Amino acid sequence: MEGLPAETTRFIGREAELVYLAGELADARLLTLTGVGGVGKTRLAARLTRSAAPDLADVVCFVPLSPLRDPALLGNVLLEDLRLADQSLLPAEDVVAQWLADKRALLVLDTCEHLVAGCARVVAKLLAAAPGLRVLATSRQPLGLAEERCFEVAPLPVAGGRTGGRPGDAVALFADRAALASGAFRLGPEESVVADAVCRRLDGIPLAIELAAARLSELPLARLGTLLSDRFEGLQGQGDDPAVPPRHRTLRTAIGWSHELCTPLERLLWARLSVFTGGFDRAGAQAVGAGGPLARDAVPAALDALVAKSLVRRVPDGRGAERYGMLDTVREFGAWWLRRLGPAEEDGARRRHRDFHLGLARRADAGWMGREQLSWYRRLVVEHANFRTALDFCLADRDGPAAQELAGRLWILWYPCGFAREGRRYAEAALALAPRPGPEHALGLWALAVAAIAQGDTAAGLAAARRFRDSTGPAPSPAETMAASYLEGTALCLLGRLDEAARVLDAAPDTREHTGPYEVAWFVATACRSVVHVMSGEFGDAAVVAGRLVDACERRGEHWARAWAGWAAALAADGQGRPDDAVRHALSTIAGKARFRDSVGVAVGIDVLAASLCALDRSDRAARLLGIAQRIWQGLGRPQLGSPELRATRLATERRIRAALGDAAYEEQYAAGLHTDTRDGIAYALATPG
Structure with a gap:
């Protein structure tokens, strides 16, 4: 069950309600628990889900909505919590609806009251598309849909x-x-x-x-x-x-x-911490909470006092790190008090929140291409809601340069972490605020191009890449030149313009030792160059370039680009007639990309694994893997990222497998793969003997 909040204290009472609600949930497709703030709707929904869901659904996902402020991002949040691909041009809600269409699923939407109209619209769409879907919602008011059943959660009885x-x-x-x-x-x-x-x-x-x-x-x-x-x-x-x-x-x-029973400094910290969405750690509390009468070294004691008073709660974050949060009603009181303290105090807290997360994004960008990469991945995903809040503040404040830099530094969140749709939205909004050239503007264009290419909108990615090159001026740095070459070369490769892609990539400087912005560019450009060699039939050159990239990644202890190197190496080995090596490289790609939310990487890895297995006379497994890959591509919205060469390779693999198995056997295995849950499909692929 995805996302269910941990029960850190004993659940008390509600036995009769749980029995009744289990029956209601079994009978209704939309059940909403209503009631005043603090009455226990979330805990009751979580306990009901744990007890009733196993009999009702094969897929269960708990979606906390309190950190979300923009109803336009509801679909994005559902994609995130369902761990679906976000690298698509389809509307997010359509991707979710398609994925749920054939499933027995329970979606728990917690804290809907500030997004009632948006939640009602999305829930109606999902219920219409997915006959096996049930929705359990918590809200201070009903969603207002015809099929909705409501249950008002009463306070606990005092008498026995x-x-x-x-x-x-x-x-x-x-x-x-x-x-x-x-x-x-x-x-x-x-x-x-x-x-x-x-x-x-x-x-x-x-x-x-x-x-x-x-x-x-x-x-x-x-x-x-x-x-x-x-x-x-x-x-x-x-x-x-x-x-x-x-x-x-x-x-x-x-x-x-x-x-009232808090000290003045505890009240001040409570108010300032209310600007966080999705929780915070001690470093964040100090950065945002300190200032004026509250010294930085006094923040930890004040935070511990708020925890002791149950106003702030420790929240497990899955990384073993200490993290904190506030219940919505407590946070709302803090936000109300912050407003009462005056515009300067509220603006100062929000700016410190923005600055803290901008600094975090800078450190993540600087540290991504190294041994701490997986830690940075987990940290960025945990802070996703706060990054949204920081970007929204930049946009509301009309601070274009800050918005552009933050969106640009968060390219990791948009591409490796899998939130391309959201990254493109924020980059476009940031660039619209301040269209003047400069380093921040270039970072915003970098984010826009990376996100568009990750979505498969290659033409838009190429246009953004050329705007990026223009924005770097007449004397760009080697890193900027390499970044522009990567963006243009990748887009040209995916458009099938291989000669142009080769010229652009070959003209780029060698920046593998560069540190700073665009540090990743040499690594992904080198992977692209190897793939261009493959598509041009130059398999020996492709293997050499891929091997060079593998060595560079392994020296750094890097994983994400290393997985792209594995894909390029698998394509080269397959083209050279070395299927055993191709299988080994393909498995390294799938395993590497599965650590992140890089669904494109997983899909291309499974495609080449299927081709390699066909060459080894393991066509049953290859056919099933093509079905598994196709399921992922359907979620992405543009199979093989629209590349004519990759589509041709995929069709050639299918023809070889059909010839080996016969149409009936092929269709049986392919259908089995197509109906396999993505996570199970990845596990099946990784279970392939290397």
Whole structure:
């Protein structure tokens, strides 16, 4: 199950709701859990998914939408969380719809209330396209679709119901979280009376209860009850909006009370951290949180205090690194407080957030072609939502140079990490703000060209490549010249203009020892040159160039370009009649590209693996692999990236396999591959004996 949030604390109560909702989910295609903020919709949806999904779906994906602000990117987020190819010219929602069309799938869309219209439109489209799809949504309001069933998640009961004096789930939650805050806490008869009163005062809202229980690390229970009662009684009738439902006022008051009990520096940090989307680490907290009265070396203590108060939560990030986040209602309160602190304070926090992530992008660009490449890949994917926020700030602030540099440095996110569609969108918007030449403008054009080529829009990529070359001026650096040559040469190669591609690539300087912007260009240009040799029938030259690239990548401890070298080497070996070597190289390509989100690399690797296996009389497996590759190409939208030579090679492979197997056997194996899930298909390819 993709993306389900980890349960870091004990799940309490909701037994009856889970039984009822399992039946509803089995019967309905769209089920929306509604309710006030902090009532536990997300945790209930996650627990329901864990218990009910195995009987209902073969594919399960939990999609957190709270970090997303632009509804136009909903399709992109679905692609990301479903781990589908994003290197396509098709609309993102269409790619998702096509992929889901033949699957029993459960899509959990968490926190839809700020994107209701967009979510309703996308869900309606997906349900129409995929008969086996179910959608479970959480939202403070319904999506408003005709087929939607809604269930309002109620606060936890305070009383024990039919069992008489047994504490209800709200009190049980309070006791559990109180024991976490204070190891000495025990729920005896006297404590039960106070805990019952606290939970009643908080209307049984889980988040409010957890925030109150966290105070027991520094307050005795009796004092907590008195302070909380005084706080609520003091606010009765004092400015509360009568249009706001009582439970909304309860949660707002509980969070406000927690805010009052923070020190001024803790409140300031809370407000500043609200600009993050998708979480943050300690370095980010220090960079964005420090300033004015809050010294940089004081941020860690303030952050730890917010964690102790359950206002900030530690979030596992899958890398073993320490990462933090805030629940939406807590973050919203911090954002409200940040606005109250004034425009200068809010703008300063957002600029520091932008600057931190621009610095992160610069370091990733500088460190990509080395031994830390996989770590940078994981870090960039984890920070994806924050990069969106930083780019959106640049665009809203009309800071073209900053937007262009950030989009350009993030070429890694757009190509190796697989988000070409989004990269092209941001690069185009950034370039529209400031069309003047300069280093930032060149970086923006680099990003645009790389993203367009990765999408398979080769003509647009070639046009952007030539704009990039023009933008570098009359005396470009060797690195800029190599970058332009790579972009032009790759586009010309994919358009089938091989002689032109060869001339462009051969005229480029050797920048393999270059460090700095465009460091990658020599490596990918060299891979392209080897492929041009293959397409021109120059297999010996192709093998020599590919071998040179393999050596250079291995000296650096690099993986992504090394996988392209493996593909070029596989094509050369296949052309030279060395199928065993071709299989070995093809497997290195598939394994290397599967570490990233580089679906194009995986697809071309499987294509050449199939061709090599056919030459080894393993045609059954080759036919199935062609089906597996075709499934990936369908998601990409442009088979073989539109290259006439690659398409011709693919058709020639199919003809050889059909001749070896016969049409009926070929179709059977091909269909089996075509209906294999992509991840299973990659595993099948990698299980090929080398």
